[in-house]
Amino acid sequence: MLPVQQRVVMLVDLDYFFAQCEELRNPTLKDKPVVIGMYSGRTEDSGAVSTSNYVARKYGVKSGMPLFLAKKRLEGVDSVFLPVDHDFYQQLSDKIMNILRGYADAFEQVGIDEAYLDVTQKLHGNFEEAIALIHEMKNDVKKQVGITFSVGVGPNKLVAKIASNQNKPDGITVIRPEQVNDFLAPLPVDKLLGVGRKTALKMEELGIKTIGDLATYDAQRLIEIFGRALGVYFHSAANGIDNEAVVEAGEAESISRIATLKEDTRDFEVIIQKINQLTEEIYKELDQKKLTYKQITIIAVRIDLTTRSRSLTLEKSTKGIEALRRHTRELLEKYLNESDLPVRRIGVKVAQLRKEEKKQQQLTSFLQTNKV
Numbered sequence: 001m002l003p004v005q006q007r008v009v010m011l012v013d014l015d016y017f018f019a020q021c022e023e024l025r026n027p028t029l030k031d032k033p034v035v036i037g038m039y040s041g042r043t044e045d046s047g048a049v050s051t052s053n054y055v056a057r058k059y060g061v062k063s064g065m066p067l068f069l070a071k072k073r074l075e076g077v078d079s080v081f082l083p084v085d086h087d088f089y090q091q092l093s094d095k096i097m098n099i100l101r102g103y104a105d106a107f108e109q110v111g112i113d114e115a116y117l118d119v120t121q122k123l124h125g126n127f128e129e130a131i132a133l134i135h136e137m138k139n140d141v142k143k144q145v146g147i148t149f150s151v152g153v154g155p156n157k158l159v160a161k162i163a164s165n166q167n168k169p170d171g172i173t174v175i176r177p178e179q180v181n182d183f184l185a186p187l188p189v190d191k192l193l194g195v196g197r198k199t200a201l202k203m204e205e206l207g208i209k210t211i212g213d214l215a216t217y218d219a220q221r222l223i224e225i226f227g228r229a230l231g232v233y234f235h236s237a238a239n240g241i242d243n244e245a246v247v248e249a250g251e252a253e254s255i256s257r258i259a260t261l262k263e264d265t266r267d268f269e270v271i272i273q274k275i276n277q278l279t280e281e282i283y284k285e286l287d288q289k290k291l292t293y294k295q296i297t298i299i300a301v302r303i304d305l306t307t308r309s310r311s312l313t314l315e316k317s318t319k320g321i322e323a324l325r326r327h328t329r330e331l332l333e334k335y336l337n338e339s340d341l342p343v344r345r346i347g348v349k350v351a352q353l354r355k356e357e358k359k360q361q362q363l364t365s366f367l368q369t370n371k372v
């Protein structure tokens, strides 16, 4: 039997991102504490710290802290406070993500400054080669954009994510499969995705402080206390188990096909035959990319080259071809009732595309955005 291919997954996290963008735009800021603030506008100082550079962090400035408190910590220090310039950070993020995407077999961006890369094929499943690849990525991004980042590498997303926080800024942390348990065991439980303050307190009452404590805690008891979904998740996560794939979210906005009819016509049968061919092709692409659709449009280019479209949005995302066949038929009927010019070209488009979700992915994706 062939051994199961060991995955190699990376999490790239851009360093003190908003503040680093500001330093890039104005290098004289580099040695000073830089604080990026979300100003609420009520009074001059009301609002919260979005992020700060590492110089400011030495003075105790943290994300989420009220701005007046950050000012107090930096009293008498030559420091710089700037408002969030989201468009600028987004532009830099887009450039960086496009570069990083080129290094991955599969790429999944999570938020403006983080992305998972599956590099299993690229590295032939070999963790030894990860460091050289990361240096290449770092140099590339540094040269093309001028931004540094930290990387965690592990056999899955869970380990990669925790590893990425171990060595910041500009760090690299590689955790090989055989090191996973020793790496996780001493860390506090709140390092796990989904363990927020409340859950950590509850676990502490149960005598669980570290991920190692959680890993060896009776799984059945965890299920009784936290419910099935979370109990199972906590048990496997603490044991370093995570099978979630790295998948690009919403790759394409829409998929469409258009074709010229053999003759200009208003004949329902002739047009629907072409539509069915196009539908078949679109369905193949959806299936291959594991996408669902929610909106269907037919587009008619008429003999005077004017374009008309008819569109409908389904109540629920779907992946079947039947709905596509049925609704394009209805849309064509509607169109022919409402327009009298013969059709020259006919097109079909599906939009509001989404990745087909697997049950298991839903829990971790939920935990990604909601600390419980």
Ligand code: TTP
Pocket: 013, 014, 015, 016, 017, 018, 019, 049, 050, 051, 052, 063, 064, 113, 168, 169
């Ligand atoms: P993070 O990656 O959490 O933080 P960071 O990139 O500033 O610092 P680190 O070097 O530790 O990775 O968040 C990314 C960006 O998201 C950050 O630059 C600003 C923004 N952000 C907020 O606006 N509010 C917050 O509370 C946090 C945590 C981040």
Ligand code: MG
Pocket: 013, 014, 015, 016, 017, 113
């Ligand atoms: Mg970051």
